Amino acid sequence: xxxxxxxxxxxxxxxxxKVLLEVKNLKTYFPIKSGKFKRTTRYVKAVDDVSxxxxxxxxxxxxxxxxxxKSTTGNSIxxxxxxxxxxxxxxxxxxxxxxxxxxxxxxxxIQMIFQDPFSSLNPRMHVFDIIAEPLVTHKxxxxxxxxxxxxxLMEIVGLDPELLHRYPHEFSGGxxxxxxxxxxxxxxxxxxxxxxxxxxxxxxxxxxxLNLLKRLQKxxxxxxxxxxHGIPAVKYVSDRIAVMYMxxxxxxxxNEKLFSNTLHPYTKRLISxxxxxxxxxxxxxxxxxxxxxxNQEETSxxxxxxxxxxxxxxxxxxVDRPKLREYAKGHYVKCHYPLKH
Amino acid sequence: MNLLEVKNLHTSFYTDHGVIPALTGVxxxxxxxxxxxxxxxxxxxKSVTSLSILQLLGNKGKINSGSIHFKGQDLTxxxxxxxxxxxxxEISMIFQEPLTSLNPLIRVGKQIExxxxxxxxxxxxxxxxxxxxxxxKMVGIPQAEEKxxxxxxxxSGGMRQxxxxxxxxxxxxxxxxxxxxxxxxxxxxxxxxxxxxxxITRELxxxxxxxxxxxxxxxxxxxxxxxxxxxxxxEENEVEKFFAxxxxxxxxxxxxxxxxxxxxxxxxxxxxxxPTPANKPSGCPFHPRCPFAMEICKSQAPENMxxxxxxxxxxxxxxxxxKTS
Amino acid sequence: xxxxxxxxxKVKTYKRSGNVKxxxxxxxxxxxGMVGLFILISVTLIAIFAxxxxxxxxxxxxxxxxxxxxxxxxxxxxxYLLGTDNLGRDVFSRLIYGTRVxxxxxxxxxxxxxxxxxxxxxxxxxxxxxxxxxxMRIVDAFLxxxxxxxxxxxxxxxxxxxxxxxxxxxxxxWVNYARxxxxxxxxxxxxxxxxxxxxxxxxxLTIIRKNLIPNVMSTFIVISTLSVATTIILEASLSFxxxxxxxxxxxxxxxxxxxxxxxxxxWWMGTFPGIAITITVLGIIFLGDWLxxxxxxxx
Numbered sequence: 009x010x011x012x013x014x015x016x017x018x019x020x021x022x023x024x025x026k027v028l029l030e031v032k033n034l035k036t037y038f039p040i041k042s043g044k045f046k047r048t049t050r051y052v053k054a055v056d057d058v059s060x061x062x063x064x065x066x067x068x069x070x071x072x073x074x075x076x077x078k079s080t081t082g083n084s085i086x087x088x089x090x091x092x093x094x095x096x097x098x099x100x101x102x103x104x105x106x107x108x109x110x111x112x113x114x115x116x117x118i119q120m121i122f123q124d125p126f127s128s129l130n131p132r133m134h135v136f137d138i139i140a141e142p143l144v145t146h147k148x149x150x151x152x153x154x155x156x157x158x159x160x161l162m163e164i165v166g167l168d169p170e171l172l173h174r175y176p177h178e179f180s181g182g183x184x185x186x187x188x189x190x191x192x193x194x195x196x197x198x199x200x201x202x203x204x205x206x207x208x209x210x211x212x213x214x215x216x217x218l219n220l221l222k223r224l225q226k227x228x229x230x231x232x233x234x235x236x237h238g239i240p241a242v243k244y245v246s247d248r249i250a251v252m253y254m255x256x257x258x259x260x261x262x263n264e265k266l267f268s269n270t271l272h273p274y275t276k277r278l279i280s281x282x283x284x285x286x287x288x289x290x291x292x293x294x295x296x297x298x299x300x301x302x303n304q305e306e307t308s309x310x311x312x313x314x315x316x317x318x319x320x321x322x323x324x325x326x327v328d329r330p331k332l333r334e335y336a337k338g339h340y341v342k343c344h345y346p347l348k349h
Numbered sequence: 350m351n352l353l354e355v356k357n358l359h360t361s362f363y364t365d366h367g368v369i370p371a372l373t374g375v376x377x378x379x380x381x382x383x384x385x386x387x388x389x390x391x392x393x394x395k396s397v398t399s400l401s402i403l404q405l406l407g408n409k410g411k412i413n414s415g416s417i418h419f420k421g422q423d424l425t426x427x428x429x430x431x432x433x434x435x436x437x438x439e440i441s442m443i444f445q446e447p448l449t450s451l452n453p454l455i456r457v458g459k460q461i462e463x464x465x466x467x468x469x470x471x472x473x474x475x476x477x478x479x480x481x482x483x484x485x486k487m488v489g490i491p492q493a494e495e496k497x498x499x500x501x502x503x504x505s506g507g508m509r510q511x512x513x514x515x516x517x518x519x520x521x522x523x524x525x526x527x528x529x530x531x532x533x534x535x536x537x538x539x540x541x542x543x544x545x546x547x548x549i550t551r552e553l554x555x556x557x558x559x560x561x562x563x564x565x566x567x568x569x570x571x572x573x574x575x576x577x578x579x580x581x582x583x584e585e586n587e588v589e590k591f592f593a594x595x596x597x598x599x600x601x602x603x604x605x606x607x608x609x610x611x612x613x614x615x616x617x618x619x620x621x622x623x624p625t626p627a628n629k630p631s632g633c634p635f636h637p638r639c640p641f642a643m644e645i646c647k648s649q650a651p652e653n654m655x656x657x658x659x660x661x662x663x664x665x666x667x668x669x670x671x672k673t674s
Numbered sequence: 675x676x677x678x679x680x681x682x683x684k685v686k687t688y689k690r691s692g693n694v695k696x697x698x699x700x701x702x703x704x705x706x707g708m709v710g711l712f713i714l715i716s717v718t719l720i721a722i723f724a725x726x727x728x729x730x731x732x733x734x735x736x737x738x739x740x741x742x743x744x745x746x747x748x749x750x751x752x753x754y755l756l757g758t759d760n761l762g763r764d765v766f767s768r769l770i771y772g773t774r775v776x777x778x779x780x781x782x783x784x785x786x787x788x789x790x791x792x793x794x795x796x797x798x799x800x801x802x803x804x805x806x807x808x809x810m811r812i813v814d815a816f817l818x819x820x821x822x823x824x825x826x827x828x829x830x831x832x833x834x835x836x837x838x839x840x841x842x843x844x845x846x847x848w849v850n851y852a853r854x855x856x857x858x859x860x861x862x863x864x865x866x867x868x869x870x871x872x873x874x875x876x877x878x879l880t881i882i883r884k885n886l887i888p889n890v891m892s893t894f895i896v897i898s899t900l901s902v903a904t905t906i907i908l909e910a911s912l913s914f915x916x917x918x919x920x921x922x923x924x925x926x927x928x929x930x931x932x933x934x935x936x937x938x939x940x941w942w943m944g945t946f947p948g949i950a951i952t953i954t955v956l957g958i959i960f961l962g963d964w965l966x967x968x969x970x971x972x973x
Contacts, residue, residue: 073535074506086873115875128866132888142874180622181391191870210390211562212638215606215618239536240565240608244616267610281540283565285609287588292543292569365703 025063028231029199034058034094036084054080056255067232069246071239077255078235082201086118087111116146119192123204125184129176135187136172142194161190165220182213189220193228201233206241218245239282251275254313257332261339271335271346274314320345351378352556353524358415360401369626371397373580379524384550384557386571390623394580395560399526403442404432438468441517445529447509451501457512458497461519468520484515489545507538518549528560543570564607568592576600579624579634585661596662598639641666700968707964713957721773728767733922736762741940757942759932765942768924769950775925779839780906786844788898791851796886799859813849821846829917839918843905854897858890892969899962903955910951926951
């Protein structure tokens with residue numbers, strides 16, 4: 009239970025911190041093939057001109073609903089999918105433009121934690137082999153040394169090293185996620201992309217994993233990109249938060265400002281939709297609300313993508329697409345008419 | 350009188366690897382027009398409870414003992430045929446994943462219409478169709494006449510869940526069981542669906558059993574809470590009292606480990622992992638994870654301890670308190 | 675957090691190889707599985723020890739004892755349990771020796787087909803794009819040729835020896851493996867553990883070797899087992915058509931072919947090899963179905 013204490017120190021971001029990761033105009037489009045001869049007829053713009061930066065030692069939360077492109081953004085950074093265009097600077101080097109085979113050395117510095125702890129571990133491999141895989145691949149340890157390192161990693165993430173030679177299916181969801189975390193930190197990476205790391209876990213286990221991630225960040229000086237759809241979890245771990253909607257970032261700012269000084273109408277909608285855990289403060293009224301969700305195909309290429317659902321949309325919102333701009337210091341928003349407070 | 354009264358329900362599954370007890374003595378009740386929340390994590394038996402009520406346990410599941418009284422009649426004594434009349438008509442259910450619950454080859458409007466015709470034979474085809482379209486309007490589907498002819502895959506997840514709700518409400522049931530109805534949905538869609546369910550209870554006076562793992566949904570929606578852990582009810586209370594003063598150590602842990610949008614403190618986690626029905630701990634099933642566990646907890650399961658009619662906790666810590674009160 | 679980890683879930687571990695005890699325990703629970711295994715073991719033992727079991731030489735003609743009926747029929751003698759054929763050879767002894775060819779062809783051509791199919795299927799699905807396009811068009815080409823016709827053409831060009839038979843059957847049946855394995859791998863490669871290996875920088879070969887092949891193994895074993903049965907039937911059909919094993923080598927299909935002309939008058943010549951084929955194939959199918967039940971449920 010050591011993880012619960014002394015994690016309170018939040019918002020480590022300061023001006024003089026070094027930028028570790030900078031994403032500039034990232035676009036990842038997936039072709040849709042149809043008709044005769046499978047010609048590409050149009051594209052799904054999964055990530056559409058996304059720019060952000062992450063400073064060393066901080067956690068950037070990326071939040072948004074399903075299909076908003078948050079996972080594709082993470083996958084594009086680590087090159088699980090090839091970005092269509094744009095730049096990704098890691099420690100000043102553009103890693104989006106290097107050839108796939110030259111990207112391999114960077115894999116040591118950027119690691120990933122996956123959503124589903126039942127699918128992210130090979131069911132036919134021992135825990136030892138799973139955690140050792142990155143160390144063996146990069147030829148860092150051998151024999152006794154390797155075993156020592158794996159045991160050490162298991163201890164760091166709170167797993168009993170006795171269980172070294174068990175198979176993943178013998179563990180519970182939370183323990184499996186710890187195995188996944190041990191594998192991700194094995195190479196001492198600088199950046200870890202956490203793609204929905206707790207959403208497949210039981211409620212009572214989520215807090216364990218979130219606290220573990222926070223503890224590791226402090227101990228190992230890690231930088232996180234924390235991708236999730238659960239706003240409370242993102243709020244709990246992030247220093248700064250980016251809100252994505254339909255492939256675009258609509259608002260980025262610090263954790264407090266996003267909630268206390270919300271600028272984008274979509275962010276406001278998202279936050280107010282989260283049920284409060286206090287039954288005396290119910291926010292959802294019994295409503296006649298007509299369904300207003302849209303498919304990606306239904307949005308026009310012009311104007312603001314949220315305009316059709318936005319209660320504050322003006323005429324020009326439908327034709328003129330807003331740009332992400334710095335509305336207040338460090339507070340970026342993609343809206344013609346940011347909310348007034 | 351309570352609309353539904355479940356008493357000391359025991360349900361087991363008979364598998365190739367032996368008998369797995371899924372429910373070990375579950376009791377609760379639902380009043381007319383009330384929203385009852387059943388909260389719990391994977392494997393706690395919350396879904397098995399709802400399947401037991403509807404007797405949809407399949408070949409391997411069996412109710413061993415206990416009773417389920419619905420409007421005064423014990424459903425466990427009903428024949429398959431009699432039960433089929435109850436399902437979809439008086440008690441209906443909506444599931445987590447609307448895409449798999451809808452037939453992909455039948456137009457959505459038709460699916461509502463068929464449910465209506467199944468239980469209300471006196472209606473003509475045209476009346477049934479009109480009723481289906483009215484239901485679609487009621488659940489907030491825009492351009493209902495047009496959407497009537499859509500196939501499930503042409504609708505978004507939120508729309509599909511609305512169709513499911515329309516099917517469930519088509520015969521004006523008295524009890525609606527919603528098993529994680531919004532878990533697969535985005536938060537803004539969830540808000541709308543929850544709003545819709547509130548409207549239903551207000552306008553139709555339908556009672557709802559809302560099964561969920563999400564304490565936010567519970568706080569937002571329900572009148573009373575039933576907390577389940579490892580096949581049994583560990584706590585029952587009114588929602589406001591429950592959040593203000595949870596009694597069972599598991600309930601306390603659950604509330605403290607749930608991140609909330611208005612909280613600033615650190616999360617406290619519950620140690621250990623959720624037991625599976627196949628390896629339920631002895632005594633009180635929560636004792637290996639409980640920070641207050643005593644000697645007695647390891648060997649002896651606590652009784653249900655009542656504070657009046659509505660408030661119950663299943664924990665040795667309250668033994669003395671209940672005696673004196 | 676060490677308390678958290680000390681209670682590892684106790685889950686049934688029968689999906690693991692190496693757990694022989696559990697495997698046998700599960701086998702004991704299934705009657706058809708037991709029967710299948712029993713038949714297969716018996717047939718294998720018969721094939722190995724044919725020299726000791728068979729009472730007569732299977733090839734030496736005994737012209738004095740032509741077409742003797744089985745022992746229980748009128749005119750039969752206890753010397754020839756299942757009677758003799760048109761050249762006076764003991765049908766029982768010939769059946770025992772015929773086991774060898776059927777099993778060897780059945781098993782080895784499955785090994786050939788399985789090896790090719792597994793590699794092609796995995797490579798095709800894992801690399802995708804043009805690799806997949808090319809390999810799958812080849813598979814389609816193979817599927818569009820009636821396999822029996824293809825085999826017949828090959829066997830009329832090359833003289834049908836055991837080796838040729840095995841290779842030819844292997845070359846025509848690998849496409850089944852390739853298609854099924856490809857389908858498995860297509861879903862497998864979307865699983866996060868494969869992605870995890872990619873983010874670590876693991877090489878393609880290691881990913882195929884450690885992540886993909888072990889996870890398609892259970893499917894592979896099941897289809898291989900069931901294929902042994904179909905291959906035995908295929909070999910019998912070829913021999914029945916006179917394209918399989920040539921005399922003096924003995925196969926059940928060949929015996930069926932010999933018995934064809936005598937079926938109306940001397941039924942025992944063709945019936946017993948037919949029964950032998952049926953029993954063996956049934957046994958393998960029983961075993962294969964049981965294996966599918968045990969191995970198939972995914973984790």
